[in-house]
Amino acid sequence: MTKPEIKCFVCGSDDTAKTYLPCYHEGKEKIVCTRCLPALIHGSH
Numbered sequence: 023m024t025k026p027e028i029k030c031f032v033c034g035s036d037d038t039a040k041t042y043l044p045c046y047h048e049g050k051e052k053i054v055c056t057r058c059l060p061a062l063i064h065g066s067h
C-alpha cells in the first residue's frame with residue numbers, strides 16, 4: 023500500500039501539519055494547501 027501523495031502543487035509543500043484541499047487545475051486533480059488557496063482564488067496575475 024502506498025500513501026497517496028499529498029503535496030501542494032503551488033508551493034510544493036508536503037508538510038503534514040498543513041491542511042490540504044483537492045482541486046482541479048488545467049483539467050487535472052491537484053492538491054493545494056490552504057495557504058496557497060487564497061492566491062488561487064484571487065489569481066496571481
Ligand SMILES: [Zn+2]
Nearest residue numbers: 030033055058
Ligand atoms: Zn501551497
